[in-house]
Amino acid sequence: MPFPAGQTPDVQPSALTANFDFTPLSPPPEAVDLLLLDTAAAWWENGHPREDVLILDDRTGALTLPILDSLITEAGTPGAACATVEEAVTAVRVLADELGAERALGGNARRAELPAPVPAELPSLDEPAPAAFTGVHTVLMHLPRSLETLTDWAWLIREHAAPDVVVLAVGRDKHMNHSMNQVLEKNFTDVSAGRGRSKSRVLTARGPRADVPRSAPRKNTHTVTIPGAPATELTLCSLGATYGGTKLDPGTRLMLEAVEAHPGFPGAEYLIDFGSGNGTVSAFLALRHPQLKVIATDHSASAVQSTQLTAEANGVADRIETVRDDALSRFEDGSAELILLNPPFHQGNAVDPGAAHRLIRAAARVLAPGGRIYSVWNSHLKHRSVLSKEVGITEQLARDARFTVTVSTKR
Numbered sequence: 050m051p052f053p054a055g056q057t058p059d060v061q062p063s064a065l066t067a068n069f070d071f072t073p074l075s076p077p078p079e080a081v082d083l084l085l086l087d088t089a090a091a092w093w094e095n096g097h098p099r100e101d102v103l104i105l106d107d108r109t110g111a112l113t114l115p116i117l118d119s120l121i122t123e124a125g126t127p128g129a130a131c132a133t134v135e136e137a138v139t140a141v142r143v144l145a146d147e148l149g150a151e152r153a154l155g156g157n158a159r160r161a162e163l164p165a166p167v168p169a170e171l172p173s174l175d176e177p178a179p180a181a182f183t184g185v186h187t188v189l190m191h192l193p194r195s196l197e198t199l200t201d202w203a204w205l206i207r208e209h210a211a212p213d214v215v216v217l218a219v220g221r222d223k224h225m226n227h228s229m230n231q232v233l234e235k236n237f238t239d240v241s242a243g244r245g246r247s248k249s250r251v252l253t254a255r256g257p258r259a260d261v262p263r264s265a266p267r268k269n270t271h272t273v274t275i276p277g278a279p280a281t282e283l284t285l286c287s288l289g290a291t292y293g294g295t296k297l298d299p300g301t302r303l304m305l306e307a308v309e310a311h312p313g314f315p316g317a318e319y320l321i322d323f324g325s326g327n328g329t330v331s332a333f334l335a336l337r338h339p340q341l342k343v344i345a346t347d348h349s350a351s352a353v354q355s356t357q358l359t360a361e362a363n364g365v366a367d368r369i370e371t372v373r374d375d376a377l378s379r380f381e382d383g384s385a386e387l388i389l390l391n392p393p394f395h396q397g398n399a400v401d402p403g404a405a406h407r408l409i410r411a412a413a414r415v416l417a418p419g420g421r422i423y424s425v426w427n428s429h430l431k432h433r434s435v436l437s438k439e440v441g442i443t444e445q446l447a448r449d450a451r452f453t454v455t456v457s458t459k460r
């Protein structure tokens with residue numbers, strides 16, 4: 050360990066950021082990326098092992114590619130961390146929850162003319178030695194928005210990384226809070242905040258604690274009452290970055306009430322739960338309709354695992370298939386009769402109706418003529434006109450103080 054507990058290296062602009070040509074990368078790196086890279090470089094320059102680096106949720110490749118480039122450039126030279134280029138490529142491990150981040154890394158690697166590391170899979174709950182985490186010496190990540198995500202990442206690192214692991218988690222000052230330190234302190238004996246630069250700072254965690262109980266998957270049972278029908282007990286499970294954790298989203302609840310009251314629902318052999326999150330829609334409708342099959346799809350690896358766990362917890366896993374996919378890219382045009390969608394309203398930290406519009410267009414492509422999409426959205430959004438334009442006639446089924454539920458029929 051080059052630094053005793055409580056001490057961290059002095060961070061200066063480093064060769065890692067100075068020598069890498071960021072110009073081919075789209076979007077360009079942010080100040081947080083450069084600070085994180087310079088912090089990692091300071092550890093490595095002070096003797097911390099350079100191989101076996103894990104980069105979590107790198108949304109663009111701005112973290113992965115400079116590290117990969119420096120390992121490749123030095124490979125085979127005296128004192129280099131890696132003997133060959135092949136070794137350098139596997140010395141950097143990447144794991145991203147959202148499929149879009151994996152694709153962005155691949156695209157930017159091509160533009161920077163570097164080999165893209167093969168993204169690791171989110172480990173299943175009972176995996177004894179997950180490939181991404183086992184034996185890593187350095188972890189780089191942005192502090193995630195949700196504490197549940199940080200909790201799950203921190204636990205996996207603590208459980209599987211090398212004993213000398215250094216976890217470097219960067220955030221913008223305005224998005225950081227003391228609960229993040231507390232989550233890290235539950236898993237590591239030594240947690241410290243670095244000096245600020247560009248209104249950002251790095252939290253450093255070291256010293257994995259022994260025997261920390263795992264809090265994933267989280268589970269919660271809800272009673273869902275649909276007017277005129279017996280109550281349904283629904284257990285929701287969630288891991289990591291899953292939208293809403295184990296909550297039953299109030300918009301989704303209104304959509305489920307509305308679809309159940311809609312004459313002719315489901316009227317199809319199977320439905321697509323588009324953006325399945327914790328699996329509320331899939332499991333509830335599979336419980337209510339014993340013949341119905343569901344394909345649940347989400348771009349988030351934790352959402353897909355959560356949907357699978359929710360399906361198992363409710364005894365309906367035999368009728369729910371889960372698929373990790375971005376915006377139905379793996380579904381044929383005109384192949385589906387029935388889609389349910391509660392679209393996202395955020396892209397990262399920003400409110401962005403464009404993300405929902407993209408999913409509506411994807412659903413319109415995959416619906417067969419006469420097929421229906423049931424959708425729920427915050428009433429102030431303008432999704433109705435997009436549904437009418439992209440899909441076809443759109444009818445309002447329910448509305449409360451916050452949400453609107455519609456059904457659109459593919460023309």
Ligand SMILES: C[S@@+](CC[C@H](N)C(=O)[O-])C[C@H]1O[C@@H](n2cnc3c(N)ncnc32)[C@H](O)[C@@H]1O
Pocket residue numbers: 291292293298301323324325326327328329330346347348349352374375376377391392393394404
């Ligand atoms: C508002 S949440 C709804 C989750 C769940 N259906 C519910 O009702 O609680 C939207 C979901 O869409 C997923 N999502 C966002 N963009 C996506 C994309 N491009 N492809 C697939 N799923 C996406 C998110 O990961 C999230 O789980």
